Amino acid sequence: MTKKKQRRKVCTHCGRELPIKEFYVTKRGHTASWCKECQRENKRAWYNRTRKVPDGIRMDPETGLCWSKKGAAKRIYWTRRMLDDLKQLFPTTKNEEMAGILGVSVRTAIRKARELGLWKSPEWQHAINMSHVRMAHLEGMRLGWPSQFKKGEHFCPENEYKRGHQLSPEEREKQKKGMHEWYLRHPFAARDRAKKLMKPVRCVDTGETYQSIVEAARHIGIRPSYLGYKIKNGKTVNGLTYSFINNQ
Ligand SMILES: [Zn+2]
Secondary structure, X not given: OHHHHHOEEEOOOOOOEEEHHXXXXXXXXXXXXXXXXXXXHHHHHHHHHHOOOOOEEEEOOOOOOEEEEEOOEEEEEOOHHHHHHHHHHHHHOOHHHHHHHHOOOHHHHHHHHHXXXXXXXXXXXXXXXXXXXXXXXXXXXXXXXXXXXXOOOOOOHHHOOOOOOOOOHHHHHHHHHHHHHHHHHOHHHHHHHHHHOOOOEEEOOOOOEEOOHHHHHHHHOOOHHHHHHHHHOOOEEOOEEEEEOOOO
16 A cells, blocks of 8 residues: 555646656656646746747738737838728727727827827817716716815805905915815816917928917927927927027
8 A cells, every 4th residue: 555655646736646657856856746747738838928939020810910020129010901090090089999990009009190190180089078077077966076165165265365355475375275276176277278378389490380389299290298398408309490489
């Protein structure tokens, strides 16, 4: 009985009791705890997981996408059909949805769209914004208007505006804080206000003028905030210098 027991062993992975020859011997001379079959299977899976794909151009048979691989960098090739789809979808489709249809990552799709100078349609964007407003309204209704003033409630009754009243530094501080919190609750208010204050932009080199930084950025094909950064720091965009017209 003891002899038989010595010559057989239970694999800790698959739980089968197997003859001792079905187990590898480790470097230290012990019998492995997993049977040969389990070890082989595990190793095969590990190789598949960590397999090094050689550099080159290949096609994914599932999606039909062509992509090249060089080291850690992987880039897809855009076919004419994909570009047409992108042009058609981008203005009126959510980015996640669009990327799903095209079979590429959201970041890749957006980057390509920017490169092609595509923009979301203003009407569509407005509709999305309105749907968000409606959703926020419903959510507020569900929660019983947690952030809204009830009748007779005031933000800070003690320093409310009265004719001829001068605010003390503390009151001013409190008012500032209140305004800040209001802007946090109304994220688009600051943007809308900024829109009213937009400054015209001119390209110093070509003399072309734009109504606003947004218009100029769209014309160039970069983000407005990026153009703002360039102007502020006196840097060039595609070799051209831009400036606000008021500044000169
Ligand atoms: Zn096993």
